[in-house]
Amino acid sequence: MASIRILPDTLISQIAAGEVVERPASVLKELMENSLDAGADSIDVSLAQGGVKQIRVTDNGRGISAEDLPLALERHATSKIASLDDLEQVRSLGFRGEALASIASVARVVLTSRLRNARHASALRAEGGKTGAPQPAAHANGTTAEVGDLYFNTPARRKFLRTEATEFSHCEEVFNRAALSRPEAAFSLRHNGRVISHLAAAELPRRAEAILGAEFAAAARPVMERIEGLALSGFVASPNYTRNSRDAQYLFVNGRFVRDKVLTHALREAYRDVLHGDRHPAYALFLAIDPIAVDVNVHPAKIEVRFRDSRAVHQFVYHAASKALAASAAHAPAAYAVPEEMARPAGIAGMMQGSLGIAQPVAGYGAMFSAARTAQRMPLPAGGTDTPRVGYDTGIGVPRGVPRDVYDGGTNVPRGNYDGGADVPPLGYALAQLHGVYVLAQNAQGLVLVDMHAAHERIVYERLKSALDARTMALQALLIPVTFNADRLDVTTAEENQETLRSLGLDLAPISPTALAVRAVPVELAAGDIAALARAVLADLREYGASRVLAERRDELLATMACHGAVRANRALDLAELNALLRDMERTERSGQCNHGRPTWFQMSLADLDKLFMRGQ
Ligand SMILES: Nc1ncnc2c1ncn2[C@@H]1O[C@H](COP(=O)(O)OP(=O)(O)OP(=O)(O)O)[C@@H](O)[C@H]1O
Ligand SMILES: [Mg+2]
Numbered sequence: 001m002a003s004i005r006i007l008p009d010t011l012i013s014q015i016a017a018g019e020v021v022e023r024p025a026s027v028l029k030e031l032m033e034n035s036l037d038a039g040a041d042s043i044d045v046s047l048a049q050g051g052v053k054q055i056r057v058t059d060n061g062r063g064i065s066a067e068d069l070p071l072a073l074e075r076h077a078t079s080k081i082a083s084l085d086d087l088e089q090v091r092s093l094g095f096r097g098e099a100l101a102s103i104a105s106v107a108r109v110v111l112t113s114r115l116r117n118a119r120h121a122s123a124l125r126a127e128g129g130k131t132g133a134p135q136p137a138a139h140a141n142g143t144t145a146e147v148g149d150l151y152f153n154t155p156a157r158r159k160f161l162r163t164e165a166t167e168f169s170h171c172e173e174v175f176n177r178a179a180l181s182r183p184e185a186a187f188s189l190r191h192n193g194r195v196i197s198h199l200a201a202a203e204l205p206r207r208a209e210a211i212l213g214a215e216f217a218a219a220a221r222p223v224m225e226r227i228e229g230l231a232l233s234g235f236v237a238s239p240n241y242t243r244n245s246r247d248a249q250y251l252f253v254n255g256r257f258v259r260d261k262v263l264t265h266a267l268r269e270a271y272r273d274v275l276h277g278d279r280h281p282a283y284a285l286f287l288a289i290d291p292i293a294v295d296v297n298v299h300p301a302k303i304e305v306r307f308r309d310s311r312a313v314h315q316f317v318y319h320a321a322s323k324a325l326a327a328s329a330a331h332a333p334a335a336y337a338v339p340e341e342m343a344r345p346a347g348i349a350g351m352m353q354g355s356l357g358i359a360q361p362v363a364g365y366g367a368m369f370s371a372a373r374t375a376q377r378m379p380l381p382a383g384g385t386d387t388p389r390v391g392y393d394t395g396i397g398v399p400r401g402v403p404r405d406v407y408d409g410g411t412n413v414p415r416g417n418y419d420g421g422a423d424v425p426p427l428g429y430a431l432a433q434l435h436g437v438y439v440l441a442q443n444a445q446g447l448v449l450v451d452m453h454a455a456h457e458r459i460v461y462e463r464l465k466s467a468l469d470a471r472t473m474a475l476q477a478l479l480i481p482v483t484f485n486a487d488r489l490d491v492t493t494a495e496e497n498q499e500t501l502r503s504l505g506l507d508l509a510p511i512s513p514t515a516l517a518v519r520a521v522p523v524e525l526a527a528g529d530i531a532a533l534a535r536a537v538l539a540d541l542r543e544y545g546a547s548r549v550l551a552e553r554r555d556e557l558l559a560t561m562a563c564h565g566a567v568r569a570n571r572a573l574d575l576a577e578l579n580a581l582l583r584d585m586e587r588t589e590r591s592g593q594c595n596h597g598r599p600t601w602f603q604m605s606l607a608d609l610d611k612l613f614m615r616g617q
Pocket of ligand 1: 078
C-alpha cells in the first residue's frame with residue numbers, strides 16, 4: 001500500500017467538483033448566484049449544446065479588480081465571509097469560495113471583469129486548474145464568466161451527461177429559479193443562439209406569471225404573513241389548479257431556492273384538506289428568516305437548509321398557507337375560470353349549430369347580450385318571444401315569474417334594487433337546478449355553475465369542524481329513531497364509546513344484541529343517510545379507537561360524515577334553498593373545493609360564453 005500523501009490542489013478541486021459541478025445546470029447555478037451576489041440587476045445567459053459546449057453569464061454587477069481575478073479562481077478564496085461569525089449570519093448566496101475553482105478544474109474558464117469606474121476590464125483564462133495571467137480586455141462594468149467544454153479533462157464524468165435537450169431543460173429550470181427569486185432584475189436566456197426567454201424587471205406577480213404561466217397566475221392567491229423573526233410572502237395556487245408532478249413548487253429561504261422537507265411538509269398539510277388525491281399543489285413562496293436561525297451550510301450545492309427551530313417554521317408556514325387557501329368563495333371569485341378546453345372553440349365543434357341557419361338572428365341576440373352588460377332595455381329580436389330574455393332584461397336580475405322575495409336567500413339583500421349589479425352577491429342568484437345535480441346562477445360576471453352535492457358537503461364539513469372544536473355540536477333528535485342491524489362488536493363499540501359518539505353529535509342506543517337505534521344526529525346531517533353515517537362512525541371507532549378517532553382521524557371522519565349528510569344529487573331544491581346554498585358557500589372557508597379536493601363551482605363569464613359561441617371572432 002502507498003504511503004499517505006497530500007493531494008495536489010487541482011485534484012482536490014476536481015474531487016470537490018464532483019459534489020458541486022454535477023452537470024451544466026450546476027455550473028449555471030453557481031455563475032448566476034455569483035452575479036446576484038455582485039448586486040447585478042441585469043443578467044444575460046447564453047448556452048451552447050445544453051451548456052456542455054458553453055455557458056456564458058454576463059452581469060452588470062460590481063465587478064472584480066484585475067488584482068483579484070486570480071484569487072477568484074483560487075480554492076477557499078471568497079470576498080463574502082471572513083469569520084465564523086460572518087458564516088453564521090451569511091446573507092449572500094455564496095460563501096465557500098470554491099465554486100469557480102471547482103469549475104475551473106473540470107472545464108475551460110474565461111473570467112472577464114471590469115470594476116465600476118476602472119479604466120478598463122481584465123480577462124483571465126484557466127484550463128483544467130491551470131491559471132494564466134490577467135490580460136487587458138474590453139467589457140462594460142460587470143463580469144462575464146465563460147465556461148466551455150465541461151469535463152474535457154475528466155471523460156468518466158462526461159459519460160454521465162444526458163442528451164442536450166435534458167441538460168438544457170435542467171439549465172432552464174436553474175434560470176427560472178434565479179429569475180423568480182429576483183423579479184426586480186432583468187434576465188435573458190439564449191440556447192444555441194436562439195432567444196428562449198427575455199424577462200424585463202418586474203413586480204413579483206408578473207414575474208411569477210412569466211415563469212409559472214397564466215393559468216397559475218389566474219389561480220394564485222397571495223400570501224403575506226409576518227411574525228417576529230419570520231415572514232412568508234408569495235403565492236399559493238388555488239387547489240383547482242394542480243399539477244401531476246412537483247414541478248411548480250418554488251420555495252425560497254432568504255432568496256435562496258431550497259428543497260426542504262419541513263417547508264414542503266407544511267405546505268402539503270395546508271393543502272391536505274382541499275387537494276384532490278395524488279395531485280400536486282403549485283406555489284412560489286419566499287420565507288424571510290433571521291440568518292442566525294437557519295444553517296445554509298449543510299449541503300455542497302446549498303440546496304438544503306436546516307432551521308434552528310423547525311417546528312416553529314413549520315407551524316408558521318402551515319398557518320400562513322392555510323389562511324390563504326381558506327379564503328371563501330366570496331373572496332376569490334376571480335380565481336375561478338373556465339377550463340382552457342372549454343374556452344377553445346375547437347373543443348366544442350360538435351356542439352355548433354351550423355346547419356340551423358342562425359345567422360340572421362345573431363344581431364338581435366347580440367343586442368340582448370349587450371343589454372345584459374349595460375343594464376338597458378333593448379328591443380327584442382324580431383319575431384322573438386319573451387322567453388329568451390329571462391334574466392337578461394335588467395342586467396343582473398330576477399328571472400321572470402319568480403317572486404322577488406325568494407331572492408333573499410338567507411342574507412339581507414336589499415329588495416327592489418336588483419338592476420344595478422352592485423348588490424349582487426359574489427355567487428349571484430340561482431336561476432335553476434339542472435338534472436338535480438347542478439345549480440345554475442347568475443352573478444355580475446355571467447353564469448355560475450355549482451355542483452350541489454360537492455358544495456353542500458364542504459359546507460357541512462366546515463360546520464362540523466368548527467362545532468367540534470367549539471364543543472357546540474348541535475344535536476337534532478329524530479322523531480322516529482333510525483334502527484339498523486349491527487354485529488355484536490358494533491353494539492359493544494357503541495356502548496363503550498357513548499361519550500365520543502356524543503361529542504360527534506350522535507346518540508346511538510342498542511335495542512337488542514344485534515340492532516342499534518340512532519336517536520339523534522348533528523343538525524347538519526339530519527337529512528342524510530343516517531344508518532350509513534352511524535355505520536361509518538362505528539367502523540372508524542372499531543378500527544382506530546376513540547382517542548385516535550378524535551385526534552388524528554378527526555378530519556377524515558368528519559369528512560365521511562359530511563358526505564353521508566350532504567344533499568344527494570337528484571334532490572329537488574327550490575330557488576330559496578338554492579340561494580341559501582349559494583349564500584352558505586360565500587360564508588364558508590375553502591368552499592371552492594369539496595372534501596375530496598374537486599372544484600365545487602365554476603364561473604363562466606359572458607366573455608367565456610361569447611368565446612364558446614365564437615361571437616365576435
Ligand atoms: N459575477 C461576479 N461578480 C463579482 N465578483 C465575482 C463574480 N463571480 C465571482 N466573483 C468573486 O469571486 C469570488 C469567488 O467566487 P466563487 O463562486 O468561487 O466563491 P463564492 O461565491 O465566494 O463562494 P461559493 O463557493 O459558495 O460560491 C467571489 O467571492 C467574488 O468575490
Ligand atoms: Mg459563488
